[in-house]
Amino acid sequence: MLKTTFFGKGLKNPLVLASGILGTGSDILNRVGKYAGLVTTKSIGPVERLGNKNPCVLEVAGGIINCVGLPSPGYLHLEEEIHGINTPWIASIYGHSVGDFVKIAKHVSGFNPDFIELNMSCPNTSDGMAFATNKDASIELVKEVKKTTKIRVIAKLTPNVTNIVEIAKSVESAGADAITAINSVGPGMIINADVKKPVLSFKTGGLTGPMIKPIALRCVYQIYENVKIPIIGTGGILTGTDAVEMMMAGASLVGIGSATYKEGVNAFARIAKELESWMKANGYKEVKELVGIAH
Amino acid sequence: MDQPKTCRIKRIVEENPLTRTYFLDCNMKISPGQFLMLWIPGVDEKPFVCSYSGKETGITVEKKGKFTEKLFMMKKGDLVGIRGPYGNGFTKKKNAIALGGGLGAAPIASLIDEFGCDGIIGAHTKSNLLFLSRFKKKVQYSTSDGSYGFKGRPTALLEKKLSEKKYDVVYCCGPEGMMKAVIEICRKYKVECEVSLERYMRCGFGVCGACACNDRLVCKDGPVFNSRQLSGMSDFGNKGMIKSGKKVPLSEYFAWRE
Numbered sequence: 001m002l003k004t005t006f007f008g009k010g011l012k013n014p015l016v017l018a019s020g021i022l023g024t025g026s027d028i029l030n031r032v033g034k035y036a037g038l039v040t041t042k043s044i045g046p047v048e049r050l051g052n053k054n055p056c057v058l059e060v061a062g063g064i065i066n067c068v069g070l071p072s073p074g075y076l077h078l079e080e081e082i083h084g085i086n087t088p089w090i091a092s093i094y095g096h097s098v099g100d101f102v103k104i105a106k107h108v109s110g111f112n113p114d115f116i117e118l119n120m121s122c123p124n125t126s127d128g129m130a131f132a133t134n135k136d137a138s139i140e141l142v143k144e145v146k147k148t149t150k151i152r153v154i155a156k157l158t159p160n161v162t163n164i165v166e167i168a169k170s171v172e173s174a175g176a177d178a179i180t181a182i183n184s185v186g187p188g189m190i191i192n193a194d195v196k197k198p199v200l201s202f203k204t205g206g207l208t209g210p211m212i213k214p215i216a217l218r219c220v221y222q223i224y225e226n227v228k229i230p231i232i233g234t235g236g237i238l239t240g241t242d243a244v245e246m247m248m249a250g251a252s253l254v255g256i257g258s259a260t261y262k263e264g265v266n267a268f269a270r271i272a273k274e275l276e277s278w279m280k281a282n283g284y285k286e287v288k289e290l291v292g293i294a295h
Numbered sequence: 296m297d298q299p300k301t302c303r304i305k306r307i308v309e310e311n312p313l314t315r316t317y318f319l320d321c322n323m324k325i326s327p328g329q330f331l332m333l334w335i336p337g338v339d340e341k342p343f344v345c346s347y348s349g350k351e352t353g354i355t356v357e358k359k360g361k362f363t364e365k366l367f368m369m370k371k372g373d374l375v376g377i378r379g380p381y382g383n384g385f386t387k388k389k390n391a392i393a394l395g396g397g398l399g400a401a402p403i404a405s406l407i408d409e410f411g412c413d414g415i416i417g418a419h420t421k422s423n424l425l426f427l428s429r430f431k432k433k434v435q436y437s438t439s440d441g442s443y444g445f446k447g448r449p450t451a452l453l454e455k456k457l458s459e460k461k462y463d464v465v466y467c468c469g470p471e472g473m474m475k476a477v478i479e480i481c482r483k484y485k486v487e488c489e490v491s492l493e494r495y496m497r498c499g500f501g502v503c504g505a506c507a508c509n510d511r512l513v514c515k516d517g518p519v520f521n522s523r524q525l526s527g528m529s530d531f532g533n534k535g536m537i538k539s540g541k542k543v544p545l546s547e548y549f550a551w552r553e
Contacts, residue, residue, distance in 0.1 A: 195376070
């Protein structure tokens, strides 16, 4: 019942491991892939990068705040990481310039991921959000990457813009095959009253988890009304009903990240089961029937 | 809330010139083998398995990197942050013996306190031996150079003990090579074995993936694993991930950690 397809790729369910969660190694991705339709790697960067110091992942009311900051062994080490992957996967990539993205996309394509996701919207580096907050920059980036690879390209967008629809239309016009919405919200900050300082090492961090679900739903809803390419709806999905709502807003697939907090990999099996129960109870036979019905 | 909770350093005990125990003014229920994330504001945050987890909470720290150097500069009454406890600790069973090698004696000491089992604490030489006056009858000490207690590796003393008495489980913490050897010894004597792993950590609660050892997360699935789980983890004793997420040979990983 949960089986679906995305650009012809058969998936066991519409759940997608969001980028940055649980890691990049093929062993852990294969473990998640037993329960998730698709898994996304941590973003693969141009050079080895350490990311930020701790504390960089903490709980806040309603979710998680993080400033992990894109640690990556660098794209030239991808083979060691991804060797033996046996589940449908999305290679998430990031760079500081269009040239970086192009170079990495070309290299990554050699490993035949099912999709390439452009992380053009990370809030935890000095220039991470540059592409997805600027219409022209996002168009150029998607165009150039599309020229480089035959693999389908997904643009991951940030909600931290005045008008996400404008960016969504831009990446669609530039040839993006799909959109992931949304990246983390904010950034936000926590201060410890006893220490009298911000707690996160980077001072600020992106917000995720149930608190951002209404923002994610709104973004997906608006994007769905304005573009034709499919959407991976990500942000605060914790239950099967959350996933249903996200698809009703217009998501073809549903990203899962912070739900692994407390529950680990089991979150995928539980959400899939809840989604199936909801569909049975409400007379739906295929997840595709749910997409966009809130409009 | 998984955010650092501030507490004061209550007491500092010098175990040897490079190792100190920090008792923290916090109220926390911790099982042997579970760990805390210790935050030094403005510096960094690192995982530590407790060496005292009963009436008092304490961690035993060896000075070996930037973080521990900072900690060694701190005094009684100074403010730190802690969160946790995290992870799965050791499973309590009857007829148990625990082995701690080097700084691995820290979690093992808390375990011997709580479980009341037999123990072995080993080090290269007497001046490195931890908790010499902490235990009475139940613990035997070993040194490689014979300067105190049994002369030889603690694993040799373990084999001796296993050949003398039937144990149901061996708990172990120490250098990964030693733990691998202990697993082999336990296989030979058909005894269950649980060991505690160490990897670089960020979140500590199973989200970020920094501490993955094959398909297991050391923070959430561990840090204590049994021999059956470890048999499916080829990185155990072989590989570890550094901060960038690059997987390197364990020798390189531990060199980087220092």
